[in-house]
Amino acid sequence: MRILFVSTNRSRAALLPMPLGLASIIAQMDESRHEIHALDLMFCDQPEAELIRALARFEPQIIALSIRNLDNQSRLNTEYYLPLEKKFVELCRENSRATLIIGGAAFTVSPVAVFEYLEPDFGVIGEGETVFPKLVDRIEQSSKYTDLPGLVWRDAGGVQHNPYGFVTNLDALKPPRRDLFDNQRYAKERGMANIVVKQGCPFECLYCDGPHVMGKHWRMKSPQTVAAELESIQKDIGVNLVYFTDAIFNHPVDHAKAICQAIIDRELSIYWVATLHPGFVDRSLLELMKKAGCVSASPGCDTCSEKMLQVMRKGFTKDELKSCLIMLEEMEISYILSLLFGAPGENRETVEESIRFLEERKPMMLDFCPGIRLMPHTPLFDIAVSKGVISADDPLMEPKFYISPDIKDWIEEYLTEICSTHEKWNVNWKNNP
Numbered sequence: 001m002r003i004l005f006v007s008t009n010r011s012r013a014a015l016l017p018m019p020l021g022l023a024s025i026i027a028q029m030d031e032s033r034h035e036i037h038a039l040d041l042m043f044c045d046q047p048e049a050e051l052i053r054a055l056a057r058f059e060p061q062i063i064a065l066s067i068r069n070l071d072n073q074s075r076l077n078t079e080y081y082l083p084l085e086k087k088f089v090e091l092c093r094e095n096s097r098a099t100l101i102i103g104g105a106a107f108t109v110s111p112v113a114v115f116e117y118l119e120p121d122f123g124v125i126g127e128g129e130t131v132f133p134k135l136v137d138r139i140e141q142s143s144k145y146t147d148l149p150g151l152v153w154r155d156a157g158g159v160q161h162n163p164y165g166f167v168t169n170l171d172a173l174k175p176p177r178r179d180l181f182d183n184q185r186y187a188k189e190r191g192m193a194n195i196v197v198k199q200g201c202p203f204e205c206l207y208c209d210g211p212h213v214m215g216k217h218w219r220m221k222s223p224q225t226v227a228a229e230l231e232s233i234q235k236d237i238g239v240n241l242v243y244f245t246d247a248i249f250n251h252p253v254d255h256a257k258a259i260c261q262a263i264i265d266r267e268l269s270i271y272w273v274a275t276l277h278p279g280f281v282d283r284s285l286l287e288l289m290k291k292a293g294c295v296s297a298s299p300g301c302d303t304c305s306e307k308m309l310q311v312m313r314k315g316f317t318k319d320e321l322k323s324c325l326i327m328l329e330e331m332e333i334s335y336i337l338s339l340l341f342g343a344p345g346e347n348r349e350t351v352e353e354s355i356r357f358l359e360e361r362k363p364m365m366l367d368f369c370p371g372i373r374l375m376p377h378t379p380l381f382d383i384a385v386s387k388g389v390i391s392a393d394d395p396l397m398e399p400k401f402y403i404s405p406d407i408k409d410w411i412e413e414y415l416t417e418i419c420s421t422h423e424k425w426n427v428n429w430k431n432n433p
Contacts, residue, residue, distance in 0.1 A: 002061045003037070004062070004063045007040045007068070010041055012189075015191055018178065019068070022064075023177045023178055027173070034136070036180075037058045038181065048087065055095045062099050067103070099121045107123055108213055122135060167199070170198070194245050195233065197246045198220040202218065207372045207380040207402075209378050218255075230242060240270050244275070253280050272295070276299045278299050278316045278321045295334065298335065305353040325363075337367070339367070342402060351407060
């Protein structure tokens, strides 16, 4: 079958991510049986026209739209992306008779609501590497598909959906088809190559839907698989800067160290960036990371207030955060911090506590986000319902935010004033070049 894969993401709010999930799904397809074409709309000056041209030239039998973001998760400068996605769906319907399948991170947040809004033929929730090829086979054979995990479809009874599963053996997956995308362009325009080292997250941060979406247990690639993939990124696509997409790189610590050692053993001259849990950082780990090519880290702190660290269920203390940042500074590993202001109990005292803490530190970049984007299946969702911020049946397809009433009326002006005296401090990336 002729299958057109389309990455619809056009957000350039921060680092530009190559569509890794889509590239991974494509890699699992049997190209001896299917003709594949990939279209990335990120850099298109006229994305609608480019989509129409691709439909006319390729004449697909199946169109797979990957939707990365519902919105930009900014309360101050909200951008809602689904209306544009709706336009892409309509263009597909108007210019092709192909079966339309949607998926991606945004779809997984609120699959039934997004399905009803976009009206595709099928949707795939979660990781599609295993399910999507099976769905294509069922469509080609006109056979039953309703047993497929993570599938969303419509029948006479309305929109139906199955529970989704996870890819348990990441090493068994074929490497993503990065060659189908413009990696050099991503690298040139503030992007970098990206790699999945592991999936899942055993932690329970107040606002994060990661444990629900990815599972509560780590599913890890072997260090050898990671090192081999990094070597391919460097040699085959010519990119030397890579972002590790893990929710947390340094847990389990032994796995993180083994990956560093595998990179060192292959003598790769590659540089990389990763997210760290401050509670699992020590000097020996950072020394190994730096030797393996780590040039920057993002300690996932969200707040620098002792009280709010507990409220947000971060799993580490203010002293552990301070120790982590000092070690990074001493070892000359740059770091980026992003703080979320507005969780339940946030007030002027906790905000100022965070600011005092940060005045003594030296981040490469610091971003303040007043207000927290509410996500389904999170503890903060339940709190927001109990406080009447949202209704219990709100699918959160459209962006809604929680912000403590004690800071709501003054926090933006306060942070804007603070950032005006700090070159590397930003409010929702407002001052980014």
